Amino acid sequence: MKRILFFLVIMLFGLAACGQSDNKGSGDENSEPQPLEVDLQVPEHADSGEAVSMTAKVTQGGENVGDADEVEFEIWQExxxxxxxxxxAEYQEDGVYGIEKKFDADGTFIVQSHVTARQMHIMPKKSIVIGDAKDEDAEEGHSHGDDETAGEDDSNHHHHDDLAVELHAPDSLTVHEESEVTVSINQEDEPLTGANVTLEIYHDPEEDPQWVNLTEGDNGMYAGKVTFAHSGEHDITIHVKKEELHTHEETTLGVEE
Incomplete structure (x- = not known):
């Protein structure tokens, strides 16, 4: 009888250990960070002098994000x-942050939300036509995805001459294959740490860009994995933000079939 009880105790301990192991494995899977998503809502048209409501709904893994570090709307005339x-922006509810803005002049304006939350930074943008102005780019079939860089010099985006930003990628990139890319950032010849670094990737200006949030490593290195859905040339904008520092660097990458 004692032997039977002894073996039963051993079996119970074994089952408990297996259960803890399974739970641990499940927790590791759930700990994988989900990408930040921002649904920017901007009216297509409004009248000058009218109060326009604009919102950004922030989610992660399908869950509302109500604890964003910073949500701002940057607005400029084209x-x-x-x-x-x-x-x-002010937090409203259910992961929604919003502002109201009155436009005093007719024209096409660009609205870009800057969302920093959970060590990620994402900056979607849309356009709004005020008054009787015509959206000339839309009529010509161009996307506003390139408006940020069209007709501006580096000073418009707070470019810092003492900042060196460089993208490192494999010599050969293949479509539909995951590749790791890194960005090295140095300021005054010293590694820049604690920054939010995001890649904005365009293959076709008619399509929405692919956003990739990079993870900080050592010595000013930031890394992330990218899967390219198309072959050919891709325009890459590297966005770097840290406190008052907000700059970008542009480059291109070729992807093979």
């Missing part, structure tokens, strides 16, 4: 990025 206005 072709005048150097005169952009930055407005801090």
């Amino acid at each position: 072709g005048a990025k150097d005169d952009s206005e930055m407005i801090e």
Whole structure:
């Protein structure tokens, strides 16, 4: 009888250990960080002098994010990025952050939300036509995805001459295959740490860009994995943000079949 009880105790301990192991494995899977998603809502048209509501709904893994570190809306008239206005958004509910803005002049304006949350940074943007202005780019079939860089110099995006930003990628990139890319950032010949670094990747200006949030490593290195859905040339904008520092660097990558 004692032997039977002894073996039963051993079996119970074994089952408990297996259960803890299974739970641990499940927890590791769930600990994988989910990408940050921002649904930017901007009306296509409004009248000058009208109060326009604009919102950004922030989610991660399908869950609302109500604890974002910073949500701001940057607004500028097309072709005048150097005169952009930055407005801090207020949290409303269910992961939604919003502002109200009155436009005093007719024209096409670009609205870009800057969302920093959970060590990620994402910056989707849309356009709004005010008054009787015509959206000339839309009529010509161009996307506003390139408005940020069209007709502006580096100073419009707070470019820092003492900042060196360089993208490192494998010599050969193949479509549909995951590849790791890294960005090295140095300021005054010293590694820049604690920054939010994001890649904005365009293959076709008619399509929405692919956003990739990079993870900080050692010595000013930031890394992430990218899967390219198309072959050919891709335009890459590297966005770097840390406190008051907000700059970008542009480059290209070729992807093979």
